[in-house]
Amino acid sequence: MPDLRRPDADSRWRCAQCGNLTRFDVVRRSRTREYWHLDLSGEPQVESSETLVDELESVTCRWCGSGAAIEVVARPDR
Numbered sequence: 001m002p003d004l005r006r007p008d009a010d011s012r013w014r015c016a017q018c019g020n021l022t023r024f025d026v027v028r029r030s031r032t033r034e035y036w037h038l039d040l041s042g043e044p045q046v047e048s049s050e051t052l053v054d055e056l057e058s059v060t061c062r063w064c065g066s067g068a069a070i071e072v073v074a075r076p077d078r
């Protein structure tokens with residue numbers, strides 16, 4: 001079962017299958033509220049944006065293509 005938690009300041013993703021720590025394909029589903037300001041010609045500009053929902057759908061390793069072995073591990077000590 002893949003671990004779909006997001007890494008935080010102390011953790012990172014790791015592919016347990018091949019050891020990749022740095023490259024992942026991430027699919028997210030987000031829902032936003034935006035303030036659109038249109039000029040008189042009708043050209044819109046998004047002046048502010050608020051994220052209402054931001055869900056992680058899948059994380060896949062770029063090296064081996066597997067999404068089954070992604071885990072969250074501690075970052076190295078700096």
Ligand SMILES: [Zn+2]
Nearest residue numbers: 015018061064
């Ligand atoms: Zn991998």
